[in-house]
Amino acid sequence: MTAELPLGRIGQAGMSMSAMTAPLSQACAVRLVDRRTGRTHRINGSPLILFTRSPDEAVAELLSGRDAAVWEARVEPIGADSRKPGGRA
Numbered sequence: 312m313t314a315e316l317p318l319g320r321i322g323q324a325g326m327s328m329s330a331m332t333a334p335l336s337q338a339c340a341v342r343l344v345d346r347r348t349g350r351t352h353r354i355n356g357s358p359l360i361l362f363t364r365s366p367d368e369a370v371a372e373l374l375s376g377r378d379a380a381v382w383e384a385r386v387e388p389i390g391a392d393s394r395k396p397g398g399r400a
Contacts, residue, residue: 338362341369342385343377352382362389 341361343352351358361369370384 336364337388337390338364339366339386339388341366341373342387343373344383344385346381346383 339362341363343359344350345352351360353359359373361373363369366386370386373384374382
């Protein structure tokens with residue numbers, strides 16, 4: 312599940328991020344998404360996804376020079392489920 316966040320320090324471009332209560336210290340995936348279609352941007356057929364521990368920097372890089380009305384970045388944690396300690400049920 313993703314939720315739209317205010318523009319904040321990103322400036323022109325939009326960003327959406329999975330609901331989380333603590334700052335990200337785990338790895339995450341940052342995807343560039345076309346707002347018109349809801350699909351991840353692709354280059355030569357491969358989805359454009361950055362894997363990082365610094366999502367703010369990755370979002371800023373992906374959205375630099377892009378129209379905020381067309382593009383957004385989505386940040387999703389990867390690895391252990393952030394809501395369950397150790398990722399266990």
